[in-house]
């Protein structure tokens with residue numbers, strides 16, 4: 001099967017070129033100057049089986065979202081997107097690879113959690129996927145299992161300095177995991193918030209009758225993120241392991257990352273669209289509407305310069321990746337999961353932490369980067385596809401358009417505008433954080449390993465098309 005994408009503008013992290021892309025089966029086999037009549041410039045003897053006309057459109061590598069939580073158990077319920085619905089929504093939005101998180105249960109082997117999540121995703125996914133491992137219980141056996149998982153292509157391990165009694169690890173446990181990572185080549189991912197101090201602030205707020213959604217952010221002030229980020233960096237440098245700080249939202253935490261990178265440390269960080277576009281005006285929406293935007297780390301006050309600092313960090317490569325932390329919960333009852341966000345009416349500490357975003361990331365980041373003139377086209381591709389693939393050992397199979405790469409491709413129409421709305425999303429959740437936002441540009445056609453899975457607003461794939469990705473180690477190390 002030969003497919004020619006003709007007449008488009010191919011954009012990678014380093015190039016912008018008028019070029020045709022020839023795909024054979026699942027792989028890009030040629031990128032050539034445009035040729036009349038739908039024939040590839042490199043092989044004029046064989047006509048393609050199908051030609052996709054991309055005239056006037058961008059031809060981007062498929063998005064790589066390295067932080068999602070399909071079906072995650074949290075706060076007495078489950079994230080509402082399954083691997084089936086969540087990966088299909090990702091495809092609609094221009095994401096063709098995602099990395100989700102398998103979770104270790106405290107007191108149980110890490111491999112059990114890995115097997116459980118592998119079974120959940122098996123045969124369900126619309127796009128290719130891999131797993132990071134959430135380490136909830138660092139002990140001698142867990143440390144040995146980190147070596148085993150490296151052999152399974154799980155090369156990154158996430159620890160929590162937040163959520164005492166649930167996912168929290170002590171400093172000693174974190175340091176031991178980092179020492180293991182320094183030894184076996186893994187990357188440590190960190191949820192960097194001081195959960196011990198945050199728990200004190202939350203109890204005090206509730207005692208004062210401060211129960212509305214906005215207090216979720218008030219009780220997680222920037223210093224609790226910055227302090228934890230500083231501490232995680234210090235331990236990672238001492239242990240000699242790479243560190244990747246997830247969902248960075250406070251400018252003070254970014255300052256810590258900048259200082260570490262200036263010292264030459266292997267310290268990296270991602271942010272998410274919610275921290276670039278949302279703030280306290282959203283959390284303070286009337287009634288209980290603010291619950292839509294409750295996630296951790298929290299969206300922050302617009303008055304403190306966080307959003308500007310994060311955009312600057314993306315421009316200067318102090319931040320390397322934009323992921324979503326997609327973890328949706330319905331505002332109104334979910335058909336099978338029942339009450340979700342409403343669990344926290346009258347007590348913000350009971351609102352499930354998380355929001356939807358896997359579908360809007362590509363379009364919202366194009367909007368912020370290109371429509372709003374903050375980043376170049378190349379940098380846009382770099383932060384949503386190329387660097388995430390490199391950071392987690394998938395490049396150049398994923399994250400670029402090059403000869404030999406998987407034909408994961410998004411044809412994007414910059415000439416069409418759209419209004420983001422809950423009425424048109426495909427995620428299994430009843431709202432979008434970006435309701436009413438008018439954006440220029442629209443995902444037109446999506447290919448996953450050479451197969452057209454999105455065309456004319458229709459999903460043409462099938463669940464189970466997506467394959468598990470055994471990943472290599474971090475390709476961004478200095």
Ligand SMILES: [Zn+2]
Nearest residue numbers: 067069325327
């Ligand atoms: Zn997360």
